[in-house]
Amino acid sequence: MADFTIREYKNRDYDAVRRMFGEGMMEHLPATGTHLLKLFQVQFFFFISFLGVLFVSQSYLLSLVTLAILFLAGRWQLNKEFQEYVEQCKREDLLDIEKSYMANDNSCFWVAESNDRVVGMVGAQSALLSNEVMTLRRMSVARDQRGKGIAKALCRKVIDFARQRGYKTVSLETSMVQYAAQRLYENMGFRKTSVQILPTLFGKFAKFSVLTYEFKIHD
Numbered sequence: 001m002a003d004f005t006i007r008e009y010k011n012r013d014y015d016a017v018r019r020m021f022g023e024g025m026m027e028h029l030p031a032t033g034t035h036l037l038k039l040f041q042v043q044f045f046f047f048i049s050f051l052g053v054l055f056v057s058q059s060y061l062l063s064l065v066t067l068a069i070l071f072l073a074g075r076w077q078l079n080k081e082f083q084e085y086v087e088q089c090k091r092e093d094l095l096d097i098e099k100s101y102m103a104n105d106n107s108c109f110w111v112a113e114s115n116d117r118v119v120g121m122v123g124a125q126s127a128l129l130s131n132e133v134m135t136l137r138r139m140s141v142a143r144d145q146r147g148k149g150i151a152k153a154l155c156r157k158v159i160d161f162a163r164q165r166g167y168k169t170v171s172l173e174t175s176m177v178q179y180a181a182q183r184l185y186e187n188m189g190f191r192k193t194s195v196q197i198l199p200t201l202f203g204k205f206a207k208f209s210v211l212t213y214e215f216k217i218h219d
């Protein structure tokens with residue numbers, strides 16, 4: 001039997017929810033770094049830098065140290081990008097969760113609770129300018145509680161909520177490096193409807209795509 005329950009968000013969950021969101025996002029940093037290292041332009045930049053320093057200094061050691069410094073600088077910059085994204089989200093809907101999700105009838109936020117601890121979260125909001133599409137947002141499950149079906153239960157909650165309110169579709173966005181999330185949504189019956197490069201400087205440089213998934217409740 002499941003050792004967790006799903007309930008509506010309460011103000012006392014505020015810190016746990018914001019922390020869990022940040023942790024869930026930051027754990028995609030290594031996969032993003034790996035993706036970057038596979039890009040031709042990144043490999044070319046490292047190669048040219050290595051050769052340039054070698055040519056000028058005639059020192060393999062200095063060239064390797066330069067590579068290490070460039071690698072660490074890249075990692076630092078990536079970390080900063082992720083931190084900024086998390087902070088931005090915390091200034092948007094996650095700043096006042098009560099107001100963003102609980103104040104009207106067409107949005108809601110749920111947490112999964114186990115042994116009096118918040119172990120999962122998800123939000124549902126009516127899409128801007130549409131009364132047919134419900135968006136699923138901020139799905140995250142505590143790392144030590146994964147693989148127990150918590151995300152599936154949270155997902156079902158959003159679908160049921162949308163169905164009860166007469167919405168036709170549940171839509172969500174995830175990224176190319178969120179592999180577990182992609183499997184989760186595909187297994188839940190969501191279909192990938194678009195893949196788009198993130199419209200930021202980082203997105204364009206890193207060829208970092210955002211995937212949109214949709215679940216059809218009815219046509």
Ligand SMILES: CC(C)(COP(=O)(O)OP(=O)(O)OC[C@H]1O[C@@H](n2cnc3c(N)ncnc32)[C@H](O)[C@@H]1OP(=O)(O)O)[C@@H](O)C(=O)NCCC(=O)NCCS
Pocket residue numbers: 024025027138139140141142145146147148149150151152153173174175178179180181183184185187
């Ligand atoms: C994605 C996430 C929410 C899944 O949470 P979870 O509670 O472990 O998921 P569940 O136990 O409900 O598993 C549901 C399905 O997801 C998929 N899945 C979950 N973890 C997976 C993994 N590590 N690798 C591949 N598929 C995975 C499986 O299809 C699984 O179904 P199955 O067990 O029948 O095969 C969790 O990994 C997470 O919080 N990640 C960090 C934050 C994030 O990426 N959120 C998504 C935002 S769009």
